[in-house]
Amino acid sequence: MNTSPSQSGTPAPYGRACVNCSRAKSKCILLTAGRGCERCQRLKKDCRPSPTVRKRSSRSSASKTAQLEAKLDSIVSLLQTTNSNSGLPVDWDSSASGSKQPSPFHCHRTDIPSPPPTMPSPNNSSILHVCTSMQIAPDIAEKNIDDFRKQNLKLLPFMHLPSHVTSQQLRNDKPFLWLCIMAITTPGESKRNILFTKVTDLIHQEIIVGVSPSMDILLGLMTFVSWNTFQRRPFINFYAHMLMGIICDMGINKAVPKDLSTLQAFKCAVGWQPQISTTRTLEERRAVLGCFLITSSVALNLNRIDALRWSPHMEESLTFLTESHECPEDEILVNLVKIQLVADKVYQARRDGDDQLLSRFYIKSFQAQLDIVRKQIPVHLQQNENVLAYVFNAELVIHDWAIQAPVDPQSPELSRLESLCASLHATKNWLDVWLSVSPFLYQAFPFTSFFQFSRVIVSLFRLSTLEDPSWDITMVRNTANVLDYLDRTSYSMKRCIETTMSPDDPDWCGLEKGIRIVQSLKQGWEPKLMEVWYPSLPSSDLNGDEFVPPAPDLAMLPINGLDDAWMMQIFGSM
Numbered sequence: 001m002n003t004s005p006s007q008s009g010t011p012a013p014y015g016r017a018c019v020n021c022s023r024a025k026s027k028c029i030l031l032t033a034g035r036g037c038e039r040c041q042r043l044k045k046d047c048r049p050s051p052t053v054r055k056r057s058s059r060s061s062a063s064k065t066a067q068l069e070a071k072l073d074s075i076v077s078l079l080q081t082t083n084s085n086s087g088l089p090v091d092w093d094s095s096a097s098g099s100k101q102p103s104p105f106h107c108h109r110t111d112i113p114s115p116p117p118t119m120p121s122p123n124n125s126s127i128l129h130v131c132t133s134m135q136i137a138p139d140i141a142e143k144n145i146d147d148f149r150k151q152n153l154k155l156l157p158f159m160h161l162p163s164h165v166t167s168q169q170l171r172n173d174k175p176f177l178w179l180c181i182m183a184i185t186t187p188g189e190s191k192r193n194i195l196f197t198k199v200t201d202l203i204h205q206e207i208i209v210g211v212s213p214s215m216d217i218l219l220g221l222m223t224f225v226s227w228n229t230f231q232r233r234p235f236i237n238f239y240a241h242m243l244m245g246i247i248c249d250m251g252i253n254k255a256v257p258k259d260l261s262t263l264q265a266f267k268c269a270v271g272w273q274p275q276i277s278t279t280r281t282l283e284e285r286r287a288v289l290g291c292f293l294i295t296s297s298v299a300l301n302l303n304r305i306d307a308l309r310w311s312p313h314m315e316e317s318l319t320f321l322t323e324s325h326e327c328p329e330d331e332i333l334v335n336l337v338k339i340q341l342v343a344d345k346v347y348q349a350r351r352d353g354d355d356q357l358l359s360r361f362y363i364k365s366f367q368a369q370l371d372i373v374r375k376q377i378p379v380h381l382q383q384n385e386n387v388l389a390y391v392f393n394a395e396l397v398i399h400d401w402a403i404q405a406p407v408d409p410q411s412p413e414l415s416r417l418e419s420l421c422a423s424l425h426a427t428k429n430w431l432d433v434w435l436s437v438s439p440f441l442y443q444a445f446p447f448t449s450f451f452q453f454s455r456v457i458v459s460l461f462r463l464s465t466l467e468d469p470s471w472d473i474t475m476v477r478n479t480a481n482v483l484d485y486l487d488r489t490s491y492s493m494k495r496c497i498e499t500t501m502s503p504d505d506p507d508w509c510g511l512e513k514g515i516r517i518v519q520s521l522k523q524g525w526e527p528k529l530m531e532v533w534y535p536s537l538p539s540s541d542l543n544g545d546e547f548v549p550p551a552p553d554l555a556m557l558p559i560n561g562l563d564d565a566w567m568m569q570i571f572g573s574m
Helices: 019-024 038-043 061-081 122-133 138-155 167-173 175-185 189-209 215-227 236-250 262-268 282-302 312-324 329-352 355-375 385-399 414-436 439-444 447-464 473-479 482-500 508-533 539-543 564-571
Strands: 110-112 275-277
Touching: 019 038, 122 167, 122 175, 122 189, 138 167, 138 175, 138 329, 138 439, 167 175, 175 189, 175 215, 189 215, 189 236, 215 236, 215 282, 215 447, 236 282, 282 312, 282 329, 282 447, 312 329, 329 355, 329 385, 355 385, 355 414, 385 414, 385 447, 414 447, 414 473, 414 482, 439 482, 439 508, 447 473, 447 482, 447 508, 473 508, 482 508
Parallel strands: 110 275
Antiparallel strands: none
């Protein structure tokens, strides 16, 4: 047998195959005699060895870095050329294209104690244009600002408006807030409706479409929410969600973060220069606490949302505002928030479990917490009408579970009777405070006051008609006569109209509607009350020949969750 040529050769080492075998991807067998490879000799081809060194890319890592920097520079240059037309934020670095940074994610963080004054942004410019187009005389605007400062903010002090700040200054600095103040303080229903329409249009444009949260937008929306009469949709529940969204987007409900977020670091690669304050301003702290008051009241009365989540930073803000002494209203705000915190805990306990069962277990704990808060109220605020109203409302929130608890005639519960008595005295004390306030301030009351009035007056009616053998209805009538309180409220409004207004006064219509609403409540409830208070008298002697509207169904009267449509119908025009 003949010996194969491959048997006398050796395989070529890795990377040393000849050009022909390498192209054919065939095994290269080198002959021992040095005449090339077995395959080339067999095919009678010229056997040429492959190059011993592979060709490598001529581009170095330094050139790659340079190319990456060049690409970033071109992107930044493109952004800068379109900055004025595309509406980019004013804090984009104008020198980023000419600088060589060691890393594409290197970012210069500007630490500032508070936001510095800047030129109006495009969003503020559009709002300012709307404000300047309004035909409001300067003296009228100054009066509206002064009334808002002296009346409205005394009742819900979520901002500080110094006396030296003029209407013109406020319009230039915070145009949306200025517009909202004008909307709620301008007399005359027709004029207010025009302003309300402009405000709602800006809300949709700046918040829903433009997504441009700022302190101007936040404070303006809080003002509009608190003193708008909600005669049209969307209702307050929708606005409360918007407030919490703005707060969370701005991040002012938490402490200042130590590091930038991942998205912020990414934006720094194209020249964004964030201006992040090292501390929270007092203005921000007031706004967050005020937002908690607003959203907690909505949650407590509508039972559809939760209040702004309480955080350690908000707890810290209570101390900061107490010690700052920047304005007297800060002390009122701090105490209102502390009282509302107790009521919010009651709401959360009932939301997450059995209403009546949890109330029995935690009622003493909640009352003890409220007593502690009340003892901490400074002496000069212990008789403040606003603070007292919040205290009595919180007491009613704690104890009103007993009004709807099942009745057991055989073995009445002592704890339930105690809560019924506490509810009765809370309603009486709240209504006494309500009547002690001048009726001239009714239109300065925020919606939180009308929510409280609604809960109190409905609870008193239910206490006056409660069918329970262990409950003395006569005692309720002698302690707090609901019809008497409605009459006195109506009389206060009439006295305000007769002494200060005429039918031509722009605010006359609002108070007149309020009187009709209170009288309608009395006419609707009086037949049921007479039937319960005087069961021995025939119905003909009680009603006579006069037609009386039917009494509202007890089951339809909200108490744990006051319906916003019902609120709008009853108090929307006041």
